Amino acid sequence: MSLVAAYVVPHPPLAVPEVGRGSESGIAATLAGYREVARRIEEIAPETILIVSPHSAYYADWIYLGAGDGAAGSLSQFGASEVSFALQYDEAFRDALAACADAAGLPAGCVSERARELDHGVLVPLYYLEQRYPSENYRAVSIGGSGVAREELLAFGRCMAKTAADLDRKAVLLVSGDLSHKLKADGPYGFDPAAPRFDEAFAAVVESGDPAGFADLDPSMCEDAAECGLSGFIMLAGALGEAQAGGAAFSSELLSYEGPFGVGYGVAAFEPTGEKQAAANGEETARGVADASDADHLVALARATVEQYVRTKSVPTAPTLPSSLPERAACFVSIHTASTGELRGCIGTIEPVQPTLADEVIENAVSASTRDPRFPAIAPCELDDLSISVDVLFPPEPATVADLDERRYGVIVTQGFKRGLLLPDLEGVDTVEEQIRIACMKAGIDPRGGFDRIDIERFEVVRHE
Known part of the structure; x- marks a missing residue:
């Protein structure tokens, strides 16, 4: 060596x-x-x-x-x-x-x-x-x-x-x-x-x-x-x-x-x-996996935010990100327990709501760690056993079931005022139909009436992990 x-x-x-x-x-x-x-x-x-x-x-x-x-x-x-x-x-x-x-x-x-x-x-x-x-x-x-x-x-x-x-x-x-x-x-x-x-x-x-x-x-x-x-x-x-x-x-x-x-x-x-x-x-570029340098910035920012907020209830100042990253974009922050792989929190936005992508990551990292209604807030004793990823979303586009690929595309389903989203390439989601059904369940939409009664959009992501 x-x-x-x-x-x-x-x-x-x-x-x-x-x-x-x-x-x-x-x-x-x-x-x-x-x-x-x-x-x-x-x-x-x-x-x-x-x-x-x-x-x-x-x-x-x-x-x-x-x-x-x-x-x-x-x-x-x-x-x-x-x-x-x-x-x-x-x-x-x-x-x-x-x-x-x-x-x-x-x-x-x-x-x-x-x-x-x-x-x-x-x-x-x-x-x-x-x-x-x-x-x-x-x-x-x-x-x-x-x-x-x-x-x-x-x-x-x-x-x-x-x-x-x-x-x-x-x-x-x-x-x-x-x-x-x-x-x-x-x-x-x-x-x-x-x-x-x-x-x-x-x-x-x-x-x-x-x-x-x-x-x-x-x-x-x-x-x-x-x-x-x-x-x-x-x-x-x-x-x-x-x-x-x-x-x-x-x-x-x-x-x-x-x-x-x-x-x-x-x-x-x-x-x-x-x-x-x-x-x-x-990694397949069609799957939208980020390169190491970009991933380091977003995941490091998400992790720093989670650790600082859980310990002090304060957040870091949004940094200037590399020019290779979008200035403004929607994103999801997902947190898992590293030792078991169990989901611990996942919150994101379908469209950008913050002035910069860095601000978007910070806000969603705080929400994923302390405001996901499915889980109790993360405690300081858990911080050393967390795995964090950041999905940056491309703008959604209208789609049909035939246009979907559960590995490459995330899906957004809408029916009236109900709207649900599911990210792509998730463990245990092996078909487009299963992807749509889960998104419908999250939105409170009954999919049994047929997918043709549901407005469907697809989107690509760049996954940073």
Whole structure:
């Protein structure tokens, strides 16, 4: 194996509810991004996770590797001593990485035992990772940010990928770093026009698919923006460049970005294109199954809404969705108990009623989790065992029974003021006639008088799950 994926996450302590005490709701998109990264890492199941944090031991002329057999830490300095984690280090990987760096003439290695306590740059991402992929499942290598030359950061990143390949490790790189710190005049660090430019440049590099662009960002702009993650981003570029030189191909995706408190928070994913393409090719496009990137945004938003509303009775601010998604559309949010597959709530709209698709998802996620009359409201203790999907509806069109396909099309039945809908491709619904009968039952229409007395419409959906 080798380096199989890399992720960028921020590290605001308030992202941890025990620290934020409600203020974390102001960065709902970031929290959804954390959860999505944790979900993806759980799917990958790496043996080793390389964690870069600018708040570990940071040297202007040295790249620090966490010493010893492991480290632990808590968020006690932020008033949450109960939030604590420990990591066991992959000593063989760390020592081989140090040897690779030494052979390349790079200033890197373990120089002391000082940094035995995990910093918040590691602890905040661990808070979300532990919920999906506990540290008992992997070993870690702790790496500090560094002020060494960009060429050396790139070369050190290449050593990361080389070491993973040489040791045949299934490894993931997790870079913890906030973006600019001067986005708002009333923020903790004031405003500098370089700050939004830096964040825009970060997003542009991610969306370009070429992380090598991190090493080309204007140094003056970076300094004026007061960023704190760039050295790790450049290491990432070197690591992925080395993996690509070995034949791997990666796609990049900006999962979220926001800066409501004056500091930029970005979540990004760099993953193999081959696996994504294989997953996409495994579904029939006629069935309307969403691609992974779009699904991540809508399902993550629905999940963040359910979790926030169930816990706090508040909802996240509607984010700006990718241009590949419709600006406005009807949708259904379906919630199942993950362990049993049982339906737990499903609410949606036949036509859009909210100003944006994001608003539509938020409203329907709240309704599906707490207002479906068939079920009691979801309780906080259920949140870890939920499977959520979002169906985005295309506009309906008149149809006859012959025009229907229970796998491809949903159906709307109308008789007078009674109207019912059934989504397509549902388990246990194997014929068009059965689909129509169930839709009629939901509407309170008696289908025994014949389908010719019922107005029928069909619609297609894009299913995000």
